[in-house]
Amino acid sequence: MAKFDALDIGLVVAGHGRHYSVETPEGRRVHCHPRGKKSDCVVGDRVRWQTSGDEGVIEHVEPRRNLLFRQDEWKTKSFAANLDQLLVLVAADPVFSESQLSRALIASESAGIVTRIVLNKADLDGIGTARARLAPYTRMGIEVVELALRARPDEARARLEPILRGQATLVLGPSGTGKSTLINLMVPDARAQVGEVSQALNSGRHTTTSTQWYWTDAQRSSALIDSPGFQEFGLRQIDAAELAALMPDLRAHIGDCRFYNCTHRQEPGCGVRAAVERGDITESRYRIYLEILAELGRR
Numbered sequence: 150m151a152k153f154d155a156l157d158i159g160l161v162v163a164g165h166g167r168h169y170s171v172e173t174p175e176g177r178r179v180h181c182h183p184r185g186k187k188s189d190c191v192v193g194d195r196v197r198w199q200t201s202g203d204e205g206v207i208e209h210v211e212p213r214r215n216l217l218f219r220q221d222e223w224k225t226k227s228f229a230a231n232l233d234q235l236l237v238l239v240a241a242d243p244v245f246s247e248s249q250l251s252r253a254l255i256a257s258e259s260a261g262i263v264t265r266i267v268l269n270k271a272d273l274d275g276i277g278t279a280r281a282r283l284a285p286y287t288r289m290g291i292e293v294v295e296l297a298l299r300a301r302p303d304e305a306r307a308r309l310e311p312i313l314r315g316q317a318t319l320v321l322g323p324s325g326t327g328k329s330t331l332i333n334l335m336v337p338d339a340r341a342q343v344g345e346v347s348q349a350l351n352s353g354r355h356t357t358t359s360t361q362w363y364w365t366d367a368q369r370s371s372a373l374i375d376s377p378g379f380q381e382f383g384l385r386q387i388d389a390a391e392l393a394a395l396m397p398d399l400r401a402h403i404g405d406c407r408f409y410n411c412t413h414r415q416e417p418g419c420g421v422r423a424a425v426e427r428g429d430i431t432e433s434r435y436r437i438y439l440e441i442l443a444e445l446g447r448r
């Protein structure tokens with residue numbers, strides 16, 4: 150028996166800097182501080198805690214099933230733990246960065262989390278271009294769900310319900326893509342703050358500033374996790390030699406390389422570069438691979 154087993158168990162449902170909101174199995178939310186200096190728990194963590202006055206103290210974080218995080222040059226940013234799946238949101242407008250999208254997919258692949266792409270704002274003119282840019286992702290086996298969360302909410306809800314049922318789902322993506330709109334659609338009493346795009350872009354401001362866990366049903370069997378939009382997405386946690394294997398379109402060809410330790414840059418007999426030349430891997434995906442590889446080499 151571990152020494153914390155006698156303490157109450159709770160679920161971290163929100164983090165605000167140095168303190169957390171912890172939900173009891175009965176659904177009560179307690180304001181908690183971590184014991185000591187380090188505050189290394191994240192939304193989705195199961196923790197052991199005890200009462201201290203009218204607040205609580207987190208004594209222990211239970212082992213995690215998985216953890217989605219990014220690692221920039223100087224800091225590590227954890228998104229959430231113990232996830233069943235990830236939805237990466239992009240939109241017809243603002244135009245999305247394929248590099249950011251790929252980075253989120255590589256992080257989730259590395260963490261072993263099932264991932265779908267949601268392409269939102271299908272009502273806007275940019276949808277055709279956005280759809281075409283996502284075609285390579287569909288081809289590599291990633292499901293792309295096209296929605297108009299605000300413009301056609303009933304249709305969006307019908308598409309999402311079976312995907313979300315019984316799952317803990319993190320909603321991740323750049324600012325202004327509709328993450329909070331999705332939460333509000335699926336969780337009627339969530340009241341997540343939704344920002345106007347023009348405002349958000351002009352001020353460089355993110356409407357959502359902290360990660361938050363919402364139950365979509367009274368039985369608390371399905372959950373959605375809203376998160377702040379990201380700009381930077383470092384992948385310094387990835388081993389350079391593993392990078393290609395975390396990109397499904399590249400992975401399909403690494404068995405054809407002459408050298409087992411091929412970096413797919415300039416080696417002769419490279420299966421990945423041959424696939425780029427044939428058009429089986431897009432130029433932009435190969436460019437993103439080289440860009441991330443160069444970052445990892447500079448450690």
Ligand SMILES: Nc1nc2c(ncn2[C@@H]2O[C@H](COP(=O)(O)OP(=O)(O)OP(=O)(O)O)[C@@H](O)[C@H]2O)c(=O)[nH]1
Nearest residue numbers: 297298299325326327328329330343344356357378
């Ligand atoms: N045209 C159109 N706009 C939408 C749609 N869905 C959401 N929006 C708008 O997109 C803007 C941004 O939505 P949010 O839900 O705040 O985006 P977010 O991803 O939560 O943004 P951050 O919290 O800053 O990361 C709002 O003005 C929404 O009303 C849609 O289907 N079509």
Ligand SMILES: [Mg+2]
Nearest residue numbers: 328329356357
């Ligand atoms: Mg938001």
Ligand SMILES: [Zn+2]
Nearest residue numbers: 406411413419
């Ligand atoms: Zn190669």
